[in-house]
Amino acid sequence: MHINLEFRGRWNDIFLNLLLIGILSTITLGLYTPWGYARWKRMIATNTYFDNRPLQFDGSGGQAFVEFLIIGALSLITLGLYTILGFAGVRLLRWETAHTILPTGQRLEYRGGAIDLFFENFVLALFSALTLGIYFFWGYTRLRRHIITNTTLDGEPLGFTGSGVQFLVVALLNGLLSAITLGFYAILGFASVRQLRWEIENTLVPMPQRSRAPMPVISPPLSALSGGIPDLEKRVRPTGQVYSAAEPSDER
Structure with a gap:
């Protein structure tokens, strides 16, 4: 049995967090970026609900800073191949999922490989270019499904039911409403909420096979x-x- 996740975030959650992250990253010449990244992931997790209870994210900015440093160093040593071939993406996905906690106290785990992620990104870029961008909506959905189905809970993979047509409709509505409102629909976070809701609510999580004590909010x-x-x-x-x-x- 699988349960759909639910996203309950609002436009002000998106707008205020992005505004704060942007200001602090600018003031600190980019040094705040890892902390902003962790803050963003925490905001999404706490507004995502499983079985009517919110998820948690316990990754810190300091941890994200270390991950960014390692990715930067390895990308520099390998002349960018570490990032291009998908190793950097897999490293971040493993960090994100390992710090994502269900209300039951269980953590997610990402088991995808770097070459598989590289192939999915390559297909997305190639066919989007060949079709003048039309394939992007189906390619992004395919990439999203690859990431979700390689994420597991107690060894059982999650599922993704979103389609390229659905994502196309989401993008068209966001574009239309942003044009009508002179860009404010996107700037204020409404467009992001619509896309996040599509991504998250099409994600299926297996019902935990065993119950664990929930992780404490305060250590x-x-x-x-x-x-x-x-x-x-x-x-x-x-x-x-x-x-x-x-x-x-x-x-x-």
């Missing part, structure tokens, strides 16, 4: 300096009683 303290020692913190029983971690509990 527990790691030391006395950060607010207390975890072993001595109070915990709550399912019945509502409070007990100390040093005190024996029924769950043990």
